[in-house]
Amino acid sequence: MRVMFNYFGKKFIELPQLNDKMLRWGEANAPEYSCFPLKAYMGFFKALIDMDVHDFFVYGATTIRSCRYMDLWEGGKKILADKGYDFNIHYWGGFGTMNIFKQFQGIMGKCSKAKIAVGILVYADALYAVDKLNDEANKLRPREVKAGSVDAWLKKWYEKMKKQKKLGKPVKIMNVGLKDLKNIEIDNDREIIKVAFVGDVFKVHEPFFHFDTIKKINKLGLEARQPITFSLFFFGQNPIFFRSDMVKKFKNYQKKAKKYMSSSPTSYLDISIGEVIEDLENGAKGIIHFQSFGCMPDIMFKPILDRIAKDYNVPIMHFMRDTHASDGAYQTRLEAFSDLVKRKSKK
């Protein structure tokens, strides 16, 4: 997003790091039955308004089906408006070309359709590059010899990426970054056990939400991929800005998920199931399901994941995240789960 805003020459305020104070504000002001992500988003809204931000740019707001994400923005806006706070929401969602031009002109100001099309390509370029760097980091982190070296590498190349504004540059930066990986000492003989990490789309991309699960399990000798990446979603189903490898992957996940899911309550559940099955077929020895309190898709997802775990004979851990969940309790459960997975994989 930042790279795209750089391209359009627009000021972009990065979301502040979610913290307990923001969560508490969201919890106190969100409606009683809200799911955990809504409470967190309410905290984000307030923090951004306090930073004098009054225009929010929201991606994907029209593509998720049966989930409260669709209520989140206008609902949050009305709740805050009733409290005297004011802001505008600009949506980017759906696939209709004219609709997308209109959405972009709403926030980027008067600009040609050609400029918008290139802007989206810049976004896609950066998205692909960032996900690729992140994927490499997740593969190498459990095998790094010097603790923290992979994350230092990732941070260095993220920072370089954030300054880009031209089409093609993010991928060039990514390629240089990948070459730079040879400077990190890796122990390829280390025994690492693969597990499937799964959760709703709102949490699995935000380390504060999921208590940095991937890094935590890396330290325990386990590895997991970043689930449901945005680049998979963007390139896998976008009729204009697609990548054939991602379309193939996307369709493959949907195909794998068919055995367990014929319906489509949200746009990501079947992809999540497909990824879990692929991980298990590739030797994953357990499933970590990170749930949001009050999340309806997660509640219906749970028995389906339990069935998959039974069918593949692997342990599964469900962890419920709400505003009171603690990092320490999660760590303890992860350690116990890690012991279980390791013992089971030795049998």
Added chain:
Amino acid sequence: MKIGIPRAGLYYLYFPFWKKFFDELGVEVVVSPKTDKQIMDIGLSTANGEACLPIKIFYGHVNWLRANGANIFLFPQMDIMTNSLKKLGEKSFFCPYFVGMSDVMRAEYPEIEIISPKMAMDDKTIDPESWLELADKFGKNKAEVKSAFEKAQAEHVSFIARMQAEQLMPVEIIDGIKINSSSKDKIAIIGHPYLTYDFHASLNIIGKMIKNGYFVRTMEMITESEKAEAVESLFLQPHNHWFLTNEERMALMAVAKDKDVKGIIYLTPFNCGPDFLMETFVLKDVRKLKPITTISIDEASGEAGLATRIEAFIDVLK
């Protein structure tokens, strides 16, 4: 062959359609009995503890049917709904439990046979496609299934028309019993049908209001013209997408404007996902027009607590 249909979930919205369809095909239908303590207890002990009460009750009914001879289960896959009232947006959805119910039940009970045709609707017209695909399953030809579907569709339209024209609750038509009073004093009980008409789960709130001398108006009794008028006064976000919540919103606004309705009870399952913004978007406005109370029900709700709430509310109305 016996098709098992749980008397839970969307039973009180679509049972006449389902029953007519299978009757026309000559397939026997077995329906679970009304919810009682035993069914509820089984549901509570088998369902995911985080689900809302109506879903837990659904599990209870499915388990009753498993134990009582159903060999095929009907769990329709709720799909996209469109509404002729264009202000409501192009499409709306049921909550993910009903969209994904067939998948959840397949995961929970892999030994049972499930049919899950889609219920996608354009206003009152059900999309026939996946229903017609059931021909082979029941050893019928396409023409027979098409005829059964058309008759079932007509039954559905007639069911809705009767509820609105004769001011009948769905439970009165489906069970063929008269429940409502003939009092001129009216009270509205607005909520999802799987809670409103489940007299065990809702602690028979309808019966309690009738006993107190009121004629009860429910969501399904709101007429098309009332809905059309109501929708104009609602705050609707651009992606207004919950089908039943939209129905509730229209019903709440309609009864708020009905001069014969003395007060409104908004009945909701505890922790209902789609209903979570009801206070923000509708109840605040309704409260300015008419007395309204919210009754939230879960498995721990008790008779005494409800009786006290009802007495207090009736005092307000008087």
